[in-house]
Amino acid sequence: MSESIIFYVLALFLIGGASGMITARRTIFSAASFMLAMIALAGMFALLNQSFLFLAQLLVAVGAIITLSMLVIVSVNISERYIPKEPHLGRDLLLGVVIAAPIVALIITALRTHFAASFAPIPDTFGTLASIGATLFASWVLPFELISLLLLAALIGAVVISRKGERS
Amino acid sequence: MSPLHFLLLGTLLFGIGLVGVIARRNLFVVYMSIELMLSAVNLLLATFSRIRGDEGGAVLSLLLIAVIAAEAAIFLAMIIALFRAKRSIDAHDFTQLSQEHNA
Amino acid sequence: MDTVLSWIIFMPLLGMALGGVLRASLNLLRLLAFGSSLLVLALALALAWHFDADAGMQFVMIAPWIKSYGVTYYVGVDAFSLILVLIIALLMPLLYLYMYREARHGYWYLMMALQTGVMGAALSLDLMLFYLFWETMLLPVFIMIGRYGSNNHPFYAMKLLVMTVFGSMAMLLSILYMGYGFYAEHGFWSFALSDLAQDSHGALVAAGFLLAFAIKIPLPLFHTWMAGSYGSAPTPAVVIMSSVMAKLGAYGLWRFGFSLFEGSLHHFEPYLIALALFGLLFFALHAVMERDLRRMFAYSSGSHLSLIALGIMIQNHYGLSGALYLIATHALASAGIFLMIGLIFARVRTLEIAQLGGIAQSAPKFAFFFAFFALCIAGVPGTGGFVAELLIIIGAFEYGLATGVLAATTILAAILFIFWMLQRVLFGPQSRQTEGFVDLGAREVAMLAPLVLLLLLSGIAPNLFTPLFEPSLALMLGGRP
């Protein structure tokens, strides 16, 4: 019962944050709402017994990414006049909802018909750091290495792209 | 509180991200909407993992977080570059794919 | 011996690949081009030597290619394709001689690709294969006009491409339809000419083919790509277009028209003959006031191709042999004239007739060769053109009096513009541009002399050449009521 309450509270934050992010006119408000949603998402992971994911989400998504975004927003120093006016925001959002609704509906239909209505029983160690680590290095070594390559490429790419802009 | 709730929530988040990508012109918001869509997928993956009791989904989700991080780095760098080039973060200002620019 | 045709077709492609792999220098590339074309020439001559004029299709090679749809690699040569093979094999070394100084690598590669395309189209007996080569030969020309042309060349390259591809799409539809029809009837797929010829096909299927050929030849009303493309293409491309590709259109009319659409062709016969007769005069009239030398001869070419089409469509012994003879001699003569026009352009950078004149004063050799080719196109006796025109006129009179009279106007058609053109280009006072016009060098004479000798020989002793195709013609016409 308490889990349900937690779930609905978190869900409220999550959806509220997401909606706030796409509707806020000021960038900084969007970013703040987004951070709220991300934190709520970490909570969702905890609810799902994914303790390691919960940590990773907090550390990487919230800690690193959001901070980075904030940093960029501030460092580029975007003042009000650079922010797009978006005079028809309401209309555009409505359009977006109209387009997105069938897609969402389709996905939901698919999920509803293909997944069990209950959780499977799990051992206590499920989702812990040790367990995830064992799985990761037992059968996911190659993807893991590939992801590290991707990160490296992204790192270099990010530097190159931002330097290039500087020169011109 | 069945798995379906989590699935519904994830899909909804995905939809909200989609709306953001479609409707917003602010590059930052577009970027965050994409992040949101990825995170929504992340949530779904975690849920599937929990439903099946299979940690593979959790691992995939973990890798996805890394991808999100990489994507964030690139996207932010691009925003900086674009902003430097045009002094704008309005997506409507970047239309170099159109024919008038090629001609 | 079975593979000789494949060697003939793919030798240039081999040279091209070798050049690409070795990242050939200009000299090596030149060597490859010359080498491959000379080898092809040698093979083609050997082919002609071993050719048995009394037999039908020879040197046949069939290999499965796309098995599930019965598409085969099916090549063979008979008297009619042999003529085209010999022309192509002869012209290519001369063209390379013409572009000897050409420094752009792509040019050489494209020419080699082009040779494979036209050879393949002339030799393939599987409709799908034919279609493949038919399109293959278009692309290098398109690129050559687009990249190396002059005078608004991107536009004309597009126009050429769009119009000819439109035609070949219609042909492709017909081919597919026929192939499906064959499948429906016999239970297995085949696109081989000999198989498809067993069935009878409707007029609409024939129309697809006719459209492709009418555009490629071109017959009047399908011709508007011609003058512009000829006018803006680089010289070797023009030579190939007028001497080979246009002839392939006529050849196609022959090869596929007769074997596939015997019945339905009769349906179109009067219209095609009327169109050809119209084209004969229409193009000649067109040429009269043309201001650009190359465009003028484009129309001249059109006029003669209409005559060839006429010879084919009247479908009697004289008409067909005349058409074949004209295919050969006009290919040589127009190659000569377009090469020389290229030389003029290289020397004075203009082809506007009004800006030329008096070339004969400082360049007698040039004037001699130019006048020779022009007179050959005009059909003066002693050159092969006359023999061909005579035969077609005889055939046309056999077909009908009115057709004959109109066909005989070919005697008049060429003189409408040729002599006035000669006057303005070769004779009269020199213009500012043609002052000190450089006469032909040894390389250029070597390039033109074979053409002149062959044309003279074909005019003085045509019986040296006619036995090559005469028996097959008799065979072909003997088999019909």
Added chain:
Amino acid sequence: MSLALLILLPFGSSLLLGMLYLFTSLRSERLYALIGVGAPLLISLIALWLGYGQLQGAESLHVSLFTWLSIDALRIEFALSFDHLSAVMMAFVSVIGTLIHLFAVGYMRGDAGFGKFFAYFNFFMGAMALLVLADNPIILFIGWELVGLASYLLIGFYHRESANVTAANKAFIANRVGDFGFIMALVLLFGAVGEGGFSFSAIEAQIYSVDHALLSLIGVLLFVGAMGKSAQIPLYVWLPDAMAGPTPVSALIHAATMVTAGVYMVARFDFLYVLIPAVGLFIAVIGILSALLSALIATMQSDIKKILAYSTMSQLGYMFVAVGLGAYGAGIFHVFTHAFFKALLFMGVGAVIIALHHEQNIFKMGGLRRFMPLVFYPMLIATLALSGVAPFAGFFSKDAILAAAVASEYPLFGVLGLVVAFLTAYYMMRLLLLVFVAPAKHRHTSLHVSPYLSLPLLPLALGSAVAGFWGMGGAYGGGDALTHFLSLSDYAHHLTHKSEYLLALLSNLIAFAGFALAYRRFASGAREPQPTALFERWILERFYVDALYHALLVVPLRRISLWCERIVDDRFVDGTLGLFSGGYRTLATHFSTLQNGNVRHYALYFLSGVSLLSLLLLWRL
């Protein structure tokens, strides 16, 4: 084999000369002249030897060198024949040709194109020999066209002047128009009798099986070819302009040999024309009209070469009257004699022109008798011969034609022929007087004439004087030797001796009347005439035929050509295509507003698509 030599020698030497001229830097006139004159000399020796054999009654020679073309029933042998008709033609063509070659050596001296000239000239000899010796109509046609080509090249010899090239074009085009008729006739003939062989003898053997109407059509079309080659109405306009070529060319091609090919051809087809007298009558009418018209024009011309050109045309008219009325022997006889005196006249005129540094207006000449007697006296003989004064060559041949005309069913031809004879005498004497006798209008005190120019005149003068005796009619004790030798299918009637004497007397009187009139008007010189009367102006402007051709043919042709390009191509064909491509382009413009380069819009389209698909799936599931 010797027959083949008649053709190979001139073609071979022409090729050799051409090669030397084009590809070497040899410019020795002596070498070129040696080769250039040597070849015709050799062939005239061969021709005379063979011709002598024919006179002695040898079998006519037939040689088949090789099969020229063999398609289905069409079997054309490259065959030559040397019968009586070709013997006569070949003999005088080669002999006169040789003399004119010799003359040309002097005339062309110092010209940069010396070698080229002889290459062309020998080429012409070869082509003419081919025409004369051909054993079937197709080979004849080849020779026929090649002499036209040689004529084109030689008229335009001085190609720096655009006017000369225009004249050359005109000549070739007029000839080609004639050939259009010729080749249609040949093809029709082939269609009618070709199955059984196409040599002259084979055609003759089957000609009776041909439908009369078709035969008439063939006859007319053949004559159209002759009209072009022999400058008859209405295709005569090229001949006066052809005088733009060097004078030896005018002498050889446009007076003595090529232009008479039309007459030769009709005589060759005598077996055909005998069957269709109505067409013969048509030929005669065209002939007499041409004779009359050109004689009239000649009386008003002041260019010395043009006078002779019109005179040639007028004499050709005579010949066609003869062959048209069936007197083939008389026609060829006139061809034969005419060659001598007309070649002589042209060569004399050439000598005059050279001496006066290319002055061609007779009203600016005069008094030349003193300076060049070796030119004057031969020309006097030629003038007398041309005017038909007894006993010079022209008298006998012209008399034979007039006799045939008077004796025919249409004596009107005879009357008109006499009128032409009067005009001929008048304009020839006018020329002679103004050039040689009238007071000088120029300042030359001494004029040099090279022996190359004057010596060849002498044998021709002899020929002009005596050549007629060969064909002398029975009335004069000759017995029509030439006509009998030719043995063509003459069907003309003969006059009694008495009426023939009367006719001869009359024609001589008329000639002298013409001389007298000319003498009265021009002996003491005259100014260039300024035409006043309408008729005179008409004559001087050649009845405006050239202008008419220009307005009726050339101008519309160019208009049509432009119309083809601007209306048919651009508007009609490309316009229709343009409708398609234009419509496509409009459509594309509408679409391209969607393609605005805004990636978000692309994403929107894409997502809309996904959305629609989702709806579809939802609905179907």
